[in-house]
Amino acid sequence: MDLIRRREFVGGAVGTGVLLGAAPGVFAAQKLADIHAQIERGHDAAVVRLQDWIRQITIAAEDRGIEEGCGYMMQLAREAGFQHVERVPTAGHPSVFATLDAGAKRTLGVYFMYDVKQVDPAEWSSPPWEARLVDVPGAGKAIMGRGAVNQKGPQASFLSALHAIRAAGRKPPVNLVLIAESEEEIGSPNFADAVLAPQVRAALEKCVGIFMPEAAQSLDGTVQVSLGAKGVVELELVASGAKWGRGPSQDVHSSNRARLDSPAFHLVQALGTLIDAKGDPAIDGWWDDVRALSAAEERMLDVAATRMSEATAKKSMGVTHWARDADWRQALEDMAARPTVNIEGLVGGYTGEGGKTVLPHRAVAKLDLRLVPDMTRDSAVAKLRSHLANHGYGDIEVNVSGGYDPTTTPADAALIRTLVRVYEGEGIEPIFWPRRGGSWPGFVFTSEPLKLPAGHFGLGHGQRAHAPDEYYLIESSNPKIAGLDGAIRSFVNCLYALA
Amino acid sequence: MDLIRRREFVGGAVGTGVLLGAAPGVFAAQKLADIHAQIERGHDAAVVRLQDWIRQITIAAEDRGIEEGCGYMMQLAREAGFQHVERVPTAGHPSVFATLDAGAKRTLGVYFMYDVKQVDPAEWSSPPWEARLVDVPGAGKAIMGRGAVNQKGPQASFLSALHAIRAAGRKPPVNLVLIAESEEEIGSPNFADAVLAPQVRAALEKCVGIFMPEAAQSLDGTVQVSLGAKGVVELELVASGAKWGRGPSQDVHSSNRARLDSPAFHLVQALGTLIDAKGDPAIDGWWDDVRALSAAEERMLDVAATRMSEATAKKSMGVTHWARDADWRQALEDMAARPTVNIEGLVGGYTGEGGKTVLPHRAVAKLDLRLVPDMTRDSAVAKLRSHLANHGYGDIEVNVSGGYDPTTTPADAALIRTLVRVYEGEGIEPIFWPRRGGSWPGFVFTSEPLKLPAGHFGLGHGQRAHAPDEYYLIESSNPKIAGLDGAIRSFVNCLYALA
Known part of the structure; x- marks a missing residue:
């Protein structure tokens, strides 16, 4: 998928990460301890859930494993508690539409993709479809494979959050509408077909916003909150x-x-x-x-330029000069606005x-x-x-x-404010970002006719989307970043906050 | 090799071809009938000689089969009667140097290459290394395979001419100095090393000129005589x-x-x-x-433009316009001089x-x-x-x-005049050509220190050098072009004419 991992799009940030284990956040007070206990109990199953999904290869660019991946996505949704699960045909490859009626007051939309980018196995240190557990220096034990972070890892963690809630004998605190596409890596050419199918559109119109699971933490623990994408x-x-x-x-x-x-x-x-x-x-x-950046967007970049490390960003890409010999602030603005x-x-x-x-x-x-x-x-x-x-x-x-098209969500949308509060509850002060340099098909949600706010969220860490040795962190050895259980917990906390 | 087959570089010519069987040429009078009879008797062996050579794959660009090809080339030379055969190392891949002392007055230099161009077997209608006999519409039965016409076919025919002379109980009418390289298809980066090795240079200095076997006939029977190459x-x-x-x-x-x-x-x-x-x-x-073309070269192009078919040339390449919207005369000049x-x-x-x-x-x-x-x-x-x-x-x-560098041989060099006489003896009026648009490493012969004339010669027909379905004609069904035996006979006649 075309979302940019943080290391790629703003470089390493000068972080404010916290030791997650030591700072359980505001939700301990909300008596989610029973669910958190189920996350620990379900750890091994959650690892296998992700590994098995990576082994189910779906590559739109190669017309590979589309129907198998579609069936697998439907099964994953059913197992996580979605009562209605439906294959939605498009002019290209199918999407999956699913609803989970928890009898709750609010309904949240969730965006998934079940295709992944192509691989050249010769470039990988661990076979891309074996989803092995490997040691990543500075991070910990991680699952390495195509799709690990982009996007199966965060998505599997979100599903594992639903499993943990059910295992604790509870219903999710919000109703859910899931739409999962299979052509994200080829530019989502037919995604609007699926989103605007009458039954899907009708379900999405009830949502407070659209949520996309991600692994938001850089190695230094910082998190960005993006208000749109190119x-x-x-x-x-x-x-x-x-x-x-x-x-x-x-x-x-x-x-x-x-x-x-x-x-x-x-x-x-x-x-x-x-x-x-x-x-x-x-x-x-x-x-x-x-369109020129607004004064508020300019201020976000001012802050980002002071909190993020130019040297780390340059080093990660093997770069000595920005285009047009821009300074760091300008380079960040270029990512957002050029x-x-x-x-x-x-x-x-x-x-x-x-x-x-x-x-x-x-x-x-x-x-x-x-x-x-x-x-x-x-x-x-x-x-x-x-x-x-x-x-x-x-x-x-x-x-x-x-x-x-580009996508934009207002900073003051309730969805965004809630996601930020969840981060703050974990002791993380996110860096606001006017617009990602990469792209995702959020416009189908944020534009006419739906006009929904759309946001990304999730603790946890992974890197190398589209590149060899893509990984998603399972056991963190870095006190600033969450492993699998922390990521799952963040999704549980997020759902309760949104409720 | 980078010599251009006629169809590729001047297009189809409006021909003056003759029925070779009915017009045996001037050499029947020279009482070569015994040798010509041996050519017919040796026909099957000559076919196998070429097929086996094609199956011996040598591709400099892929570092493939170099030493095997070198040994094979040495063996071919020995079998054809060369008494001294030597592997000549270079900074890259080796050449083969061989001499045949027939006790004759004159000595002729012969240039061979034993490497071939790369292939993509999927593009071939007949497997490129099997050297099968296939039917080519408008031509006859041909050996199809990589190297068939470029350059193993004409070279094998030249060797078969030596076999036929020996089978008739004769010695060749000229002494021969053979230099065969293995890097022609990668631009002959080290060929000068071999040519200027002391023993090779000393042998070449005794030569009246350098001769390169080719399959000179277009489908319409026309033949070009080139006086150089870019x-x-x-x-x-x-x-x-x-x-x-x-x-x-x-x-x-x-x-x-x-x-x-x-x-x-x-x-x-x-x-x-x-x-x-x-x-x-x-x-x-x-x-x-x-350097601008000379008046004599301009006249050659004037003649060529009237004798060659622009329509055939355009059709063979799928072309509707020459560059700069040139006319046919200008397009021919561009091939020679731009x-x-x-x-x-x-x-x-x-x-x-x-x-x-x-x-x-x-x-x-x-x-x-x-x-x-x-x-x-x-x-x-x-x-x-x-x-x-x-x-x-x-x-x-x-x-x-x-x-x-480019290479040039004067039109009035004895070698060239003799080759032209042999064609004329077959009833063919060759088209003079100032300079081939393609290239061959003739400069090592024509430049300092050797300064030898260098010419290409040979009846016979083949096409698709560097392309899929390359072939060399064996049994002609086209009265205007010679098959294998006719090609071999032309080399016999040529050697006697040069003597």
Whole structure:
């Protein structure tokens, strides 16, 4: 999933973490001790719940294990107490819709994803589908595998919270509406189909907001509370001799370059027009809809810049200079407020070892575009197409594979204020963050017609989403971060706070 | 090997082919009938000779089968009658040096290569290493496999010519000096080491010229005689965050594009400076050393433009427009006289199916540069480096994997005049060609210190060098082109003409 782990998007923070064991927080006073005891009792089952889920491979990008993953997600929901569980077809892969009626006053929406990112097993120190328990220096014992933190770990912990509540003989303090998609990693191209299906929409309309479980703690114990996320478009630009009407329509010997145009160079020249000399987007009209940060958002960044470590952020990415030689405050602002044009990948002609004297007839650039309010996915794609046409590259195919608008939730939404209070109850002062640099399809909840607040929450720790050796912490050896039981406890506490 | 088959470099010609069986040529009068009879008798052995050689896989680009291929080449030379056969080490892979002393007055140098291009077996209709006999529409029964025409087929036919001469109880009419390299397909990076080894150089200095067997006939029976070839440089441009000192030094989540520079875009911008808006090389100083065609060369192109079919050339490559909307005469001139900058391949970041939201720390462009007199490999590389540095891309690595200078042989060299006479004796009026658009390492022979004329020769037909379904014709069903026996006979006739 495209949410950014903290290490990736704001770097290490100068923390205010607390020893969770020693500071049980405000909820001990609320007499949740019986549930907390069930969390400890259910620990081994919760570990197995996550391991087994990781072993159930679902990769939308590879059309792999979709139906199996869907059935597995439905089973997980049933086991956690959801009375109604339903497969929701879309134009692409199915979502899962489930409701848990606890007879409570309030209803909470919960967003899950059950697909994961692709892997190259050769890059992993522990096999990505074995979900082994490994030692992570500075953190503790963790489950390593694809999806461990993104997003099965936090989601499994949330489900384990429901198991613990039931094991204590209680009902959840809020009713729940779960919507789980299987295409998050390819840009959620059909998620709105599922969310706006009549029965799903009707259920979501009753919710006080949407909640997404996460593992929010950095190694130093700090936690961010994000009030939105950038939108994204993922696409391929494809230059080909056939569409261009110039150059070859099949790979030919490279000597022909003397008398034939090159689709690969045509692509290179087109790409060159998409950014300016400094690397900023230069697509015609790209900046027209960019809304400036509010004074309140600017203040959040001021605080974030003092609480987070620039050195740690740079070190974690192997970086010596920010773009445009920005200072730390500006680099944080760029993450929150600057739209981007990124090359994810370049593929053209001969890509193996050494060289091969061919003039390729086709070349592809994989791009992602990050959007800020008030940009939209549709207007961004339209601007890109129009830009290419206006600059002589109208023949280049723009194949959009996924994407969605930016999402924003007000800082004063009841959902957000409650989540913050739960953190504060654990002795954690979260860092407010105007907008994540990464993306998630929250817009389907926060935009018309639902207009729900949407927030992320969860103690616990994990890293390396989309990368090799992804992990989710089980037994913490670091007093500033919670392990599995602490994460589950935070979800229990959160549900009671929201009630 | 990087020589261009006719279909690829000048397109189909409007031919003057003759029925070879009905027009045995001038050499029947020279009483070579005994040898010609031995060619027919040795037909099956000659087929097996080529098939077995194809099955001996030697791919320099993959470090595959080098020593086995070297030993096999040595054995082939011994069996064909070379008395002295020697492995010549180089800084890279070994060459083979062999001499055949026939007690003749004249000595002929022969150039072989025993490596072949890489394959993707999935793209072949017949497995590339099985060397099966297949039917090729419009041509006849052919051996299909990697190396069939490039270059094992013509080379095996040349060796079969020596077998036939011996089987007729004769000695070859010329002494032979063979030099066979194993790195042609990677740009002959060490071939000069072998050619200029003292014993090899001493033997070559006695030669009247260097001869390279080929399958010169297009499907319409036409033959070109080339008087040189472009030089080439193969290289990779590598942009990386580590070398640049900007952007990430490992792949990071693409959200970071907002605050990090992109090595992939840095490469794209650098590539953009290498060509002008029309696609012509724009490397600083690139055109300084480009020698204009002589009046005689211009006349050759005038003739070629009338004898060759533009429509066939365009069709064979799936082309509708020449670069710069050139006419046919200009397109032929461009092949002969215009230097190039070509992208062979682009590889950066995520290259699999769909997308992956990464900001790559590294991107690579595989280039080849074609050179015309008086450009040299070394000056071309120096100009490229200097250009990149002057335009702000001095951090981009220029990793040269191979290449060499252009090569030229005078039209009035005795070797060339003799080869032309042999074609004319077969009723073929060859089309003169100032310079091939592709490349071969002839410069080591034609330049200082050897300064030998170098020519290609051979009847017969084959296509798809470097491509899937490469073939070499065995039994011709096309009256305008020779099959295996005709090709072998042309080499016999050629040796007697050169004597």
